[in-house]
Amino acid sequence: MRYVAPTSVDEARSLLVDNPGSRVFAGATDLIPQIRAGRPQPSVMVDLKRIDRLTSVSHRDGGWAIGAATPTAALTANPEFATMFPGLSEASGLIGSDQIQNRSSWGGNVANASPAADSVPALVANDAQVVIASAGGTRTAAVDEIITGPGQTSLGDGEFIIEFTLADMAAGTSDAYLRIIPRTEMDIAVVGAGVRLTMDGPTVAAAKIVLGAVAPTAIRVGEAEAALVGNTLDEATLAEAAEAASAACNPINDKRGTIEYRRQVAGVLTKRCLLIAADRAQNGTA
């Protein structure tokens, strides 16, 4: 196994194309445990953290470009970002321990394609787009177009994520993310819920609800969104959204949770997220 740290996207692309069985990594917080467990044994480990664009964060012209290998600790510690996207920031800050936070990245979290990835529901709720290094330059896609199943992505051979782009959060809009784990940290979501709401006074003007760990990929709950738009967040509307969220789940029984548990808690987290996001949208996030 060889370790290489290219300093440009093109160089990284060439390494991947020229070396069958090579793997890119950002923080490697998923890849190293997988290698230790004997799963992938890459021929070449291509470290993306030395490529400036992959670790830079820029905010201009009404949007954000966030390098795919940027440590999540750098995002949660960025007050401008964390204030504008409180839910996405919280989701990013839930990944692993402080030590992991200094390595882990959105690019890795998305490309690893775990159904339980914490950043993914919040990224999808915020319509995050990705720029992908590809044959002949770059292509773009939405985050939910990248992840196709557990551990499966639509990234082709030699492709990797360069950066994420986000439009500025509009006025009256905010987000929230909650997950349930048996402990308080250092754990994997049994259910995750990411919500973005645009409020018009007490009325929901727009809603996006995305659940994690309850299906092979993060899922958007259109029925719950439809139940909200045009309504206030009264008990009945919240209950309807929660019920729709539970119904949308297609979970499995595993060592981390049961089907019944995941369904029930998906509704609970949806409801709680809606209340947090609505409060932030109406009252500001600070």
Place this chain on the structure above:
Amino acid sequence: MTATENPPTYTWVGTRPIRHDGYDKVTGKARFAADLDLPGQLRAVYVRSPHAHARIVSINTAAAEAMPGVKAVVTGADFPDLGAADPEYDVSVNVMARDTVYYHGHAVAAVAATSRELAADAAAAIVVEYEELPAVFTIDDAMADGAPLVNETNFTKFVKADEPSNLSTITNLERGEVDDAFAAADLVVEREFTTAAVHQGYIEPHACVVDTGADGRASVWCSSQGHFRVRSSTAAVLGWDVSRVKVTPAEIGGGFGGKTTIYIEPVAARLSEMAGRPVKIVMTRDEVFRATGPAPASKVRVKVGATNDGELTALEAWMAYNVGAFGNVAGLVGAMSVASYKFPNLKLEAYSVLSNLPKSAAYRSPSAPHAAFAIESVVDEIAQKLDIDPIELRLKNAAVEGDVTAMGMPHPRIGFVECLEAVRESEHYQSPVPDGAARGIAAGFWFNIGEQSSATVHVNEDGTATVITGSPDIGGSRASMALMAAEELGLDVNSITPLVADTESVGFTDTTEGSRTTFATGMAVVQACRDLIDDMRSRAATTLSVDVGEVIWADGAAVAEGHDPVPLASIAAQSKRTGGPLTASASLNAAGAGPSFAVHCGDLAVDEETGHTKVLRYTAAQDAGTAIHPSYVEGQLQGGSVQGIGWALNEEYVLNDDGSLDNASFLDYRIPVASDLPMIETIIVEVPNPSHPYGVRGVGETGIVPPMATIANAISRAAGIRMTALPMSPPHVLTALNER
């Protein structure tokens, strides 16, 4: 805080000096077994069974032996067949399967090579042909009529047994007339409880380096709670005399009972003998979970009768412990651990049940937590139904000196009542329960043991002292030994160097288990110090030309009326002229271990929409007899509490259908993380043990007994649900809430 009646005045005992091994540990200098590397050392890797129960048809190691870097390969055929009657037979078969694998992960072969990677490659090239056999994993399946036999060498103990069986032990204990008592009781509560298998969760995986020399003698460096047991078991498994094995204890990164047995040392010794080079084995965390420990799963039915004024009149219990593929006495010990309440009428039926799971190992008060979870839950339910304060109900029924345990053994002086009173009077219990929360109370008992210990004390020529024992220091015991020696000799504790010596440099010493080290090894240290003091008094008497009977030892000096005191340092400086080096050794088989009781109080809140439990405040009170080093006593109380809370809330072995472990990592085997818990508050109760020179009772184990019922009792009071199955993880709690 410490609750002590009329404490004696000591200079050193009861103080909190920095532990002598502390600097090396916080700076990373301390050497654990995996830190040691010898020149020319090989690394060994195991082949483990992919089946829970199978006959080994053949093992082909030819390809592996021909691979690069491979120096030796062992299988069961490389170890003697000790025969099923040998007391070390089960250990030998567990260390390396012979003809049969009894659990998923059972060791089948091992390869020593010049690197771990080469050893792993070679291990993967070993071809094992199995013939699968039927397997059972649960108590119910193993006890069912016609259940497949787990282990053909197991015959039930304590009863007449002509045929092999899945029952390792059957214990029946009875006093009074339970049926009459239940008929006469105002209230009878009966419930069935289950607990999952849990691992001790020590942070340091098992590790050893073994160098078997040309003389056939093996030097072993390893992580263990008892290097004399490593010596005897390793020698037995190899078919050697114990004198061929020397074991040097490394620093130990936790054990909690799980390192009272051996897994790897004989394998490394044999590989080293074959290869002529040192061999190192370091288990992976995966191997630790799959092939060591755990504590048994259990099923316990409890029926308790009470009068309306809260007298507990009868206890009937059926207890079964799932001990894995090899027999042990978990059931017996579980029955024996019933000792907290007077229960004039009592009937216990206890079983150790075999299954195709790893051989269970001791874990901090082994077997007692399972029984206490059940009994303390039912006792609490009685308190709730009778509307009696849970501490008052326990005080009314608490065992005191002279009351007998379930085994019929009368309690010596014990501090159960004092622990209950200490919690009742505590600021915690006196303060209101937080809004939205509830408070649980439960108690625990553990015997503690004495056993054999040795100590050697040298007074050095400059007036310092060296205290050498054979007890691996798993919880601060070196500091305790130094404190007792300082108290005896009248020396500053920092002038004393406490050491743990290898098997050839100190007298035989039993394993650090049963909360025995500060008690029993401490007695040996005190005895050696007193022998030294007699020697020094005698030398001073000669120097002063007085009768030795006129010389007393006070404040670190020999004192005779009419003479200036002769300090230890000057006696030491003169030792060459007064009879030679000042040294004394003591060895003993300590009697009179004092049982330790604990009472815990926990406040928690239940998120009724998610089943998530949050512990808000937790206090552990325990009788230490005398706290030699209160910080390490508190550490034991806190550690036991945290492990028990983990056992209560989230820890469990999750098995796949084939008996393999589905959660063999600390990610999915969920011990508590720091943010899960509040600071565990402690109350050290001191009811001195009359059998120890300083009144010591062991404190290492009892702390894990009360937490499961403390949590369950608090959940019951918070949410109106009686949790009878561990763990009380969010999905299980939410299911109970849904069914409420």
